[in-house]
Amino acid sequence: MNAIILSAIFGVVLMMASAFVSNRSLYKTIALACLVLLVGANIAETLGYSFFTIDTHNMLAFNKMGLFFNTICFTATLLYVFISSSEIERVDNYTAEYFALIFFSLCGIAILTSFNNLLMMFLGIEIMSIPLYILTGSDKRNLKSNEAALKYFLMGSFSTGILLLGIAFIYGATGSFGLESIKVGTLQMQLSILEVTGCILLLIAFAFKVSAAPFHFWTPDVYDGAPSVFTSFMASIIKVAGFYAFVKLFESRIETTSFATNPAVGVNWHLLFAILIIATLFVGNITAVFQQSVKRMLAYSSIAQAGFMLFALFSVNAFSKEGLYLYAAGYCLATIGIFAVLVRMKDYTFEGFNGLAKHEPTLAFATTVCLLSLAGIPLTVGFFAKYFMLAAVVKQGYAWLAIVGVLFAGVSIYYYFRVIAAMYFKSADENPAAVATSSTVKIGLAVVVAGIIILGVWPHALLNFLYF
Amino acid sequence: MPIHSLLDATVVNTANNYFPIGVQLLFAAGFVATMLIMSALLGPKRKTSDKLANFESGIEITGNARQPMAIKYFLVAILFVLFDVEVIFFYPYAVNFRELGWAGFGAVAMFVGFFIVGFTYIIKKGALIWED
Numbered sequence: 001m002n003a004i005i006l007s008a009i010f011g012v013v014l015m016m017a018s019a020f021v022s023n024r025s026l027y028k029t030i031a032l033a034c035l036v037l038l039v040g041a042n043i044a045e046t047l048g049y050s051f052f053t054i055d056t057h058n059m060l061a062f063n064k065m066g067l068f069f070n071t072i073c074f075t076a077t078l079l080y081v082f083i084s085s086s087e088i089e090r091v092d093n094y095t096a097e098y099f100a101l102i103f104f105s106l107c108g109i110a111i112l113t114s115f116n117n118l119l120m121m122f123l124g125i126e127i128m129s130i131p132l133y134i135l136t137g138s139d140k141r142n143l144k145s146n147e148a149a150l151k152y153f154l155m156g157s158f159s160t161g162i163l164l165l166g167i168a169f170i171y172g173a174t175g176s177f178g179l180e181s182i183k184v185g186t187l188q189m190q191l192s193i194l195e196v197t198g199c200i201l202l203l204i205a206f207a208f209k210v211s212a213a214p215f216h217f218w219t220p221d222v223y224d225g226a227p228s229v230f231t232s233f234m235a236s237i238i239k240v241a242g243f244y245a246f247v248k249l250f251e252s253r254i255e256t257t258s259f260a261t262n263p264a265v266g267v268n269w270h271l272l273f274a275i276l277i278i279a280t281l282f283v284g285n286i287t288a289v290f291q292q293s294v295k296r297m298l299a300y301s302s303i304a305q306a307g308f309m310l311f312a313l314f315s316v317n318a319f320s321k322e323g324l325y326l327y328a329a330g331y332c333l334a335t336i337g338i339f340a341v342l343v344r345m346k347d348y349t350f351e352g353f354n355g356l357a358k359h360e361p362t363l364a365f366a367t368t369v370c371l372l373s374l375a376g377i378p379l380t381v382g383f384f385a386k387y388f389m390l391a392a393v394v395k396q397g398y399a400w401l402a403i404v405g406v407l408f409a410g411v412s413i414y415y416y417f418r419v420i421a422a423m424y425f426k427s428a429d430e431n432p433a434a435v436a437t438s439s440t441v442k443i444g445l446a447v448v449v450a451g452i453i454i455l456g457v458w459p460h461a462l463l464n465f466l467y468f
Numbered sequence: 469m470p471i472h473s474l475l476d477a478t479v480v481n482t483a484n485n486y487f488p489i490g491v492q493l494l495f496a497a498g499f500v501a502t503m504l505i506m507s508a509l510l511g512p513k514r515k516t517s518d519k520l521a522n523f524e525s526g527i528e529i530t531g532n533a534r535q536p537m538a539i540k541y542f543l544v545a546i547l548f549v550l551f552d553v554e555v556i557f558f559y560p561y562a563v564n565f566r567e568l569g570w571a572g573f574g575a576v577a578m579f580v581g582f583f584i585v586g587f588t589y590i591i592k593k594g595a596l597i598w599e600d
Contacts, residue, residue, distance in 0.1 A: 012585055015585075015589050016585070016588075016589060018589075018593075019588065019589050019592035019593055020592065
């Protein structure tokens, strides 16, 4: 509850700051201070100090797992704002509003980690996405940004329609918006085809939100068109939050609607998820190979990474749960790091990275570590994230799916290493970076690199918090 | 024992029950089609340029409707909607003023508080300054 209420209030605080504080350089300080308070308040609630006692009629349920996920997301946002606040200031005149929108998005995330009711899930998704539509179009004079915003908005509202239809079907079948299917009276209610239909519609809507193939078409255009700083936020924090909600929603229903428990109308979820995973991995990885722009390549790579995160949905067990947290942290760190470098480049193509190691060794090193983590090379957190996901699948008895995952991870090494090769083995006369690297960015990137390596050597530094 | 209405409904809903609705749908579509065809066949036809023009309450049309309009109208429209919603909430509150007591007053005060915050923001941002 702390996180939901405070993030909304902090959003309003920043709006008010834009109206009453004329010193524009103060905004990022206020935003950072608010984020620190938000992380603090969330940790306080994890430890049992809730500042607000509100009867939510069981529509929201706060547990340690969700609150810990909040902490990961908020800390990642803190790091993100710390690294890229000067870039956010450069987008347009509405710096404080951008921060406010980020806070409102965080409010949606806090709802998504605690919903206990399909309606709250819907609200959470909308509160999280609507600020993003605005942030995507925030570069108002850029046609691409406008196109991306409109595309994102139309596609997003369309998928929201599917989501609502799914919720309506489930309500029709079970008479409840509850997260788990309820039993009417003393009789065990028979599984209705309507509930199954509803679940599949929810699957489609969520696959859309987390950009899993074949519902990924908006992703490259939106990620490419949006201002790079905001792409960073969308591709990292928002994405993993979407996955958390996805898994949270389905882990309670997979059992009751599955083919195994209900041969008449049940779904073969494993088959459905396997198709989704393989399609996502295939589309993401293979298309990323052919990209000329690093930003677009990262958009496709985020689809590919979504394929790996979908493994958490495939195998709901302790391993995959841990894997999801590790993946969330590792993927956020790496994406924030690489985008922090990308926004500094003059040219977003692969050639644009030529000779970066010579002119800006710090940036090049940080990029390398982030890319290695995305590719899943050992000693980085990306390795353990992928390891936990694959181990969870093997534990469920689907080793062949793990092999498919490893093969596609191998493909991903190709396009990640193209950037590294451009930075280290090709030379350029002038500095490929457009802006000088400030010490803030260097500190931020150092934190990112340290985080990636520490979690890569000792993943239980993060996972132990799950069992407090 | 609570019995679920939708489950009941599945018992009575057979294809036969929908037969009258089907007949009505057919009749409605047939009626519309017949009327359209009949009026086209039987009615007198006078083709003049006036009949092809858009109806503008009897006033002659001037210019194109698709003109860029100042965004300020939009802001005022949005503000109007906001105040409209506020008033809609006030009516039921006014009716139940006594029963809801202080708790209700607190809730409404919070609602108005949120409202004022947003309104202050928009005023401060110069939404109602019309001259550039």
